[in-house]
Amino acid sequence: MDAKKLAIQNRMYQYSRAIYRSIKDLIDPYSPRETQLEYRRAVLAACEDTMERLARDPLYFAKPERALFQDIRRYFPIRAQAQVAWIVEEGVGAAVSFITEQIEAGAFDGGVPRCRATTRKGKPCQRTPLPERDYCPSHQHLADAAA
Numbered sequence: 143m144d145a146k147k148l149a150i151q152n153r154m155y156q157y158s159r160a161i162y163r164s165i166k167d168l169i170d171p172y173s174p175r176e177t178q179l180e181y182r183r184a185v186l187a188a189c190e191d192t193m194e195r196l197a198r199d200p201l202y203f204a205k206p207e208r209a210l211f212q213d214i215r216r217y218f219p220i221r222a223q224a225q226v227a228w229i230v231e232e233g234v235g236a237a238v239s240f241i242t243e244q245i246e247a248g249a250f251d252g253g254v255p256r257c258r259a260t261t262r263k264g265k266p267c268q269r270t271p272l273p274e275r276d277y278c279p280s281h282q283h284l285a286d287a288a289a
């Protein structure tokens with residue numbers, strides 16, 4: 143893995159920890175201690191999964207903040223849910239802005255293969271090409287035309 147990718151992963155890990163730190167104490171304080179520990183581990187794992195998926199596949203992860211909240215809301219009492227939802231939205235939103243900047247800066251070009259076509263807006267197509275091909279399914283006609 144190259145240094146740029148590693149830097150992105152580290153940064154995503156920090157976003158994940160920041161979200162976890164802000165919500166872990168909102169986990170139901172009246173549950174037995176064992177349950178609380180189990181819930182904390184589950185919440186931490188869900189935060190990390192979300193950030194890993196976002197780092198790996200940012201363009202295909204729709205509404206990551208909603209996905210994360212749905213995954214973890216059951217670990218929090220009703221009265222804490224609005225606060226958890228807000229923290230998750232802010233934290234994931236910050237991570238999404240960061241990833242978007244990285245994509246715009248071209249950090250993702252080296253790793254994941256990208257379709258070689260240019261979109262109507264004049265930007266490089268961000269879709270994944272078909273296996274062994276240079277173009278995504280919607281742009282495959284360009285390869286056929288060239289052949």
Ligand SMILES: [Zn+2]
Pocket residue numbers: 257258259267268269277278279280281
């Ligand atoms: Zn394409």
